[in-house]
Amino acid sequence: MNLTEKKLHNDVYIEPPLTPKQTRMQEFRHLFGQNRLAILGLFMFILFFFCAVTGLFLTSGSKPIFDPAVVRLQEKLRPPLAKPHLDSLQPEEIPALGIYLMGTDDLGRDVFSRMLQGAWVSLTVGFVAVGISVLIGIFMGGMAGYFGQHHIRIDHILFIFAFILGTGLIIAKFAFIGTVILLLCLTYLSYFLLTRQGSTKKEPAALIAMLHIKAVTVDTLIMRVVDIMLCFPSFFLILTVVALLPASIYNIMIVIGLTSWMGTTRFVRAEFLSLREQDFVAAAKALGLSNFRIIFRHIMPNAIAPVLVSATIGIASAILTEAGLSFLGFGVPPPHATWGNILSDGKNFIFDAPWLTFIPGIVILIVVLSFNLFGEGLRDILNPKLRERH
Amino acid sequence: MIDGRTPHDRPLLRVENLKVYFQSNVTRARAVDGISFDVREKETVCIVGESGCGKTVSALSILGLIPTPPGEIVDGQILFFGQDLIKLDEKAMQNIRGNHIAMVFQEPLTSLNPVFTIGDQVTEAVRTHRHMEKEPLYRYCVQLLNDVGIPSPEQRINDYPHQLSGGQRQRVMIAMALACDPDLIIADEPTTALDVTVQAQILALLRSIQKKRSMSVLYISHDLGVVSTIANRVYVMYAGIIVEQGNTNQIFRSARHPYTQGLLASLPSLSKRGKRLYSIPGSVPNLSYKPKGCPFHPRCRYKILSCQKEYPGMCDYGEGHLARCPVLFKSKGYEGSSEIHENTMRCTSGNSHTK
Numbered sequence: 016m017n018l019t020e021k022k023l024h025n026d027v028y029i030e031p032p033l034t035p036k037q038t039r040m041q042e043f044r045h046l047f048g049q050n051r052l053a054i055l056g057l058f059m060f061i062l063f064f065f066c067a068v069t070g071l072f073l074t075s076g077s078k079p080i081f082d083p084a085v086v087r088l089q090e091k092l093r094p095p096l097a098k099p100h101l102d103s104l105q106p107e108e109i110p111a112l113g114i115y116l117m118g119t120d121d122l123g124r125d126v127f128s129r130m131l132q133g134a135w136v137s138l139t140v141g142f143v144a145v146g147i148s149v150l151i152g153i154f155m156g157g158m159a160g161y162f163g164q165h166h167i168r169i170d171h172i173l174f175i176f177a178f179i180l181g182t183g184l185i186i187a188k189f190a191f192i193g194t195v196i197l198l199l200c201l202t203y204l205s206y207f208l209l210t211r212q213g214s215t216k217k218e219p220a221a222l223i224a225m226l227h228i229k230a231v232t233v234d235t236l237i238m239r240v241v242d243i244m245l246c247f248p249s250f251f252l253i254l255t256v257v258a259l260l261p262a263s264i265y266n267i268m269i270v271i272g273l274t275s276w277m278g279t280t281r282f283v284r285a286e287f288l289s290l291r292e293q294d295f296v297a298a299a300k301a302l303g304l305s306n307f308r309i310i311f312r313h314i315m316p317n318a319i320a321p322v323l324v325s326a327t328i329g330i331a332s333a334i335l336t337e338a339g340l341s342f343l344g345f346g347v348p349p350p351h352a353t354w355g356n357i358l359s360d361g362k363n364f365i366f367d368a369p370w371l372t373f374i375p376g377i378v379i380l381i382v383v384l385s386f387n388l389f390g391e392g393l394r395d396i397l398n399p400k401l402r403e404r405h
Numbered sequence: 406m407i408d409g410r411t412p413h414d415r416p417l418l419r420v421e422n423l424k425v426y427f428q429s430n431v432t433r434a435r436a437v438d439g440i441s442f443d444v445r446e447k448e449t450v451c452i453v454g455e456s457g458c459g460k461t462v463s464a465l466s467i468l469g470l471i472p473t474p475p476g477e478i479v480d481g482q483i484l485f486f487g488q489d490l491i492k493l494d495e496k497a498m499q500n501i502r503g504n505h506i507a508m509v510f511q512e513p514l515t516s517l518n519p520v521f522t523i524g525d526q527v528t529e530a531v532r533t534h535r536h537m538e539k540e541p542l543y544r545y546c547v548q549l550l551n552d553v554g555i556p557s558p559e560q561r562i563n564d565y566p567h568q569l570s571g572g573q574r575q576r577v578m579i580a581m582a583l584a585c586d587p588d589l590i591i592a593d594e595p596t597t598a599l600d601v602t603v604q605a606q607i608l609a610l611l612r613s614i615q616k617k618r619s620m621s622v623l624y625i626s627h628d629l630g631v632v633s634t635i636a637n638r639v640y641v642m643y644a645g646i647i648v649e650q651g652n653t654n655q656i657f658r659s660a661r662h663p664y665t666q667g668l669l670a671s672l673p674s675l676s677k678r679g680k681r682l683y684s685i686p687g688s689v690p691n692l693s694y695k696p697k698g699c700p701f702h703p704r705c706r707y708k709i710l711s712c713q714k715e716y717p718g719m720c721d722y723g724e725g726h727l728a729r730c731p732v733l734f735k736s737k738g739y740e741g742s743s744e745i746h747e748n749t750m751r752c753t754s755g756n757s758h759t760k
Contacts, residue, residue, distance in 0.1 A: 164474045294515040300470055301510070302530040302581065303502030316520040 046396045053392020059385030067138035070131030080111045083132045083352050087123035092368045094118050095126075118370045120360060126374060129352035133375070136353040137382065140268050140337040141330040147272025149326050152279025155237050157310050159280065160287020163234030170226040172236075174203055238284070241277045249274045250336065257345045264347045267340060271333050278325050286318035320397040327390030331383040338379050354379050416443040416484075417621050418467070418506075418589055423481035425459070425466050432693035436462040438645035439481070444589060449615065449622045451632040453668070454642035455689050460625045461511075463642075464591050467623075468506060469498045485589075503530040507582035509592040513574035513599075517566035523550075523577045524562035530584040549580045554610055572603035576610065583614065590615075591623045596631060608635055629672055633657050638725075641665045644690055644700040651726035661720070661728035663705045699729075707732050 047053060073080045089103050095118040099109055110116075110125050117126040178200045184193030231239075253270050260266045290296065291314065299313045340346040341355025349356065354375040361371025425437040437459040444450045452460050465471055467483055469490060483490040490501065502508075507530070510516040517526060528546050531537055537545065543562075550558035553576040566574055575595060582590050592611065596604040612635055615622050626632055632639060632653075639656040641649040641664065649662040660666045667685040687704040690696055696703055702712035709732055719727045720734035728734070 294510055294512050295518040297470065298508070298510050298516040298578070298581070299518070299529070301468055301502055301508040302533065303499045303504055304529070304533055305499055308533070313518055313521075317518070 043396060047392065050392040050395060052388045053395075056385040056387070056389030056392060059381060060389055063134065063382050063385070064138065066131065067134035071135040074128055074132040074135075079128075081125065081128035081131055083124060083128035084350060085124060087119070090115075090119050090123040091121050092119060092364060092371075093123075094368070095370050095374075117374050118368065120357070120368075120371055121364060126357065126371065129357055130354070130375065130378065132352045133354040133357060136264060136347055136351070137334045137337060137379075140264065140271065141334045141386075143268040144271035144275065144333040144337075145326050145329045147269060148276040148329060149279050149322060151272070151276035153283050153315065153322065155241075155276065156280040156283025157287060157315070159234045159237040160284040161291055161306070161310050161314070163232060163284075163288070165233050166229035167231055167233055167236055168227050169230050170203070170207075172230060173226070174200060174207075177203075234284075237280070241280050244274070244277050247274075250339065253336065253340065254343070254345060257340060262345065262348045264351070267337060267346060271336055275329060275333065278329070279322055282321040282325060283318055286321065287314060290314045290317050321394075324390050324394040324397065327393060328387055331386035331390070334386075335379065335383055338375075417446050417448075417486065418623070419443040419482075419484040420463070420467070421482040421484070423463060423466060423483065424479040425462050425471060426477055426479050427475045427692075428477065429475065429693075434692040435645050435695060436476075436692055437466065438695075440640075440642070440645070440647050442640050442647065442650065444621050444623050446588075446621055447615070447619050448637045449612075449624055449635050451624045451626060451636035451639045452642055453626060453629060453632050453639060455627060457689055457692070458642045459645040459692075460627075460642055461593055464508070464593050464623065464625050467591060468502050468508060469493070469495075470502075500534070503582075503587070504534040504585045505587055506589045506591060507585065507587040509575075509578050509582045509590060509595045511594045511597055513571055513578050513595075516578055517574055519566055522563050522565055523569065526566075527577060527580045527584055530581060534585050549583060550577070552583070552614065553577070553580045554606070555580075571599055572606065575599060575603075575607055579607070579610065579614070583618070586618065587620060589621045589623060591625070593625045594627065596626075596628070604631070611635070629657075629668060641668070644695055645692060646700065646729070648701065648730070649728040651722075651728075652724075655722075655724070655726040659722075659726075661722055661726065661733060662701075662730045663707050663733065664701050665728070667704075707736075 070081075074083050085108050087099075087104060087108055090099060093099075093115050095116065097115050097118065098113070099115065101109065110128075112127070115125055115127070117130060120126055120129070177196050181193045181196035181200060184190075184196065187193075252274055256270045256274075257267060260270070287310075296309060296313065299309050304313070337346060337353065338355035338358065341353045342359040344356075344359065346355050347353045358372055358375040358379075361368065361375070365372050419441075420443065421441050422439050423437055423441070424435070424439050427434040427436055440459070440463060442450065442452070452463065454460050462471065462476070466478055467485075467490065471478065478491055481491070485501065485506065490498065493501070517523070524543075524546050527549055528542050531542060531545065546562060547558045550561060555561050555573055555576050561569070561573075566577070569577065575598075578595070590611075595611070596607050599607060608631060611622065611624075614620075622635075624632070624635060636653045638652050639650065640647050641656065641662065643664050649656065649660065649665045656665060657669065660669055664685070667683070670683040671685065673682055685704055690700060690703070696713070698711075698713045698715055699705070699708075699717045702708045705712065707730070712732065717729045717731050719729050720731055721727055722734075
């Protein structure tokens with residue numbers, strides 16, 4: 016052993032630095048470059064994004080360049096690319112492009128301006144709804160995957176139930192009962208925190224002991240809620256909720272978001288189940304990091320790839336859902352144009368003015384398709400198992 | 406013998422009668438079954454033993470990282486600066502981990518997070534436990550990487566773990582552990598996944614850092630060769646208990662427990678060239694069904710009848726050299742000197758026998 020010891024003392028060997036052939040970004044670009052459909056999808060997505068953002072600026076404000084609300088009854092149902100009859104129009108009613116690029120509808124409103132305005136609605140609905148669903152999905156999936164083995168006691172379930180009930184009652188304007196229930200929750204919460212800090216080990220009374228029975232694991236609870244949510248035909252669930260709530264674009268975003276988080280939850284949970292056993296999680300714990308930091312900073316970036324893919328495809332389905340709702344008249348209230356209600360208005364004139372249905376229909380098709388293509392391309396790239404199949 | 410290594414006598418970490426059991430549906434695996442050891446300041450203490458004898462579990466329980474639904478610390482104390490770590494709550498433990506006690510893991514390949522740069526990961530502990538501006542933090546990180554012998558750290562700092570070699574990754578792991586200047590580093594077989602030359606470099610690195618920063622190291626290994634080069638004191642574990650303890654010289658020159666003797670005899674060396682290497686017959690018992698009495702007796706060549714019945718006590722050979730084998734103790738003529746029968750460790754036959 017003395018021999019090895021001497022050798023170790025004049026240890027000046029330096030490992031030669033390694034030069035990687037490709038960075039991750041280069042590899043990503045290379046793989047993405049091979050997938051033409053995904054590039055097409057990305058291109059369409061960027062175009063759509065650009066249109067929606069410029070559309071917002073061009074169609075809003077007190078004096079917008081493209082005013083989607085100008086009614087020109089004498090110019091109704093003009094075909095695409097038709098020139099306006101300048102003699103019968105006020106100067107501010109003349110479309111900014113000089114022609115009706117996509118025709119006019121039954122009230123003589125410029126379909127092009129309305130499509131631009133609708134693009135912004137579709138974009139925000141798509142992104143906000145998916146944002147909500149991804150946030151909920153990541154949170155629920157992370158909890159189920161990371162804290163899955165922890166038990167929930169009956170009093171926890173009762174507390175959450177009472178809290179939701181109380182909030183619901185207050186929202187539904189039963190303020191008194193709601194406040195009482197919420198106050199009860201608050202007392203319980205303070206009692207809970209106090210007993211936890213004191214941690215006095217007294218024998219609890221029979222009733223409290225019953226409440227302390229470990230009912231289900233976190234994992235079981237969350238995944239069964241997911242199963243229950245998946246049982247509902249979500250479009251009809253959304254229809255019911257939207258029928259009860261006042262019609263507004265925000266309600267629609269929230270409702271779509273709240274009914275589409277289940278897929279993300281399952282993905283995230285599955286990733287977490289394997290990742291939490293990895294050594295680097297143990298190493299992070301040994302560095303003294305909190306659970307919160309480990310979940311969201313150390314595990315989440317490793318689990319994000321499938322979420323990203325499902326979110327991209329989720330945007331497409333959210334846009335489609337919003338268009339469907341608007342088509343049925345449950346969506347964004349009428350003066351505001353969305354692709355769904357342009358389509359819906361146009362269906363009465365489908366033989367006289369087919370462009371009123373075809374233009375929004377084809378645009379929805381292209382946007383949804385491009386998101387799907389992009390999402391599938393992302394999945395192929397991010398999942399190494401699928402790479403070799405091309 | 407212990408040249409240049411002069412450990413202080415004050416215990417930094419003292420583990421007393423630690424018992425960690427893992428409960429499954431039908432059985433209870435007694436992974437760590439009443440071990441006691443201490444680590445003094447500026448000292449390197451090694452825990453040696455076969456796979457599955459509870460080394461890693463004892464290390465993890467010091468940091469409170471035992472996965473608690475199956476595992477449970479049943480009994481014992483872990484005193485760090487006189488403070489019982491078992492009684493601390495999670496928040497206080499998080500302050501200890503990484504800040505006062507750091508750990509170097511076995512597999513450098515999987516212990517680094519693949520999505521972050523190494524600079525990010527090395528500074529993670531500092532960002533968690535201390536507040537430091539971005540610029541000094543960067544310089545500190547470069548300094549750390551330089552200390553652990555990573556060439557051109559300014560460039561490496563932005564690399565991802567997959568761009569480094571195994572040895573470099575283990576150096577990064579050590580840099581991570583050093584980041585908050587801990588009082589104790591627990592190294593859980595840090596060189597197992599590395600080849601022999603890199604292993605020698607990492608060991609030399611650990612030793613020079615320990616000397617420079619005057620910290621204690623609890624080194625867990627199954628490799629007696631490694632242990633002999635770095636340890637001040639050695640604890641030999643078998644099936645969840647410590648069977649022998651003493652300083653390096655005592656353990657390697659005059660092992661008093663048949664298990665330690667067997668381990669040493671099975672080391673290859675030049676004098677044994679051409680002969681068949683000794684191996685201890687049998688294998689480690691299932692921790693859920695440990696044999697009654699001395700857990701080593703089914704494999705022991707000195708066993709007598711009482712070994713099957715009586716849990717062996719620690720026998721004192723003087724100068725801190727203890728071995729848990731009364732049979733050898735008596736036969737070697739130490740009859741007159743003191744034999745410690747620690748009451749806490751001496752299980753009654755009903756207790757040591759599992760269902």
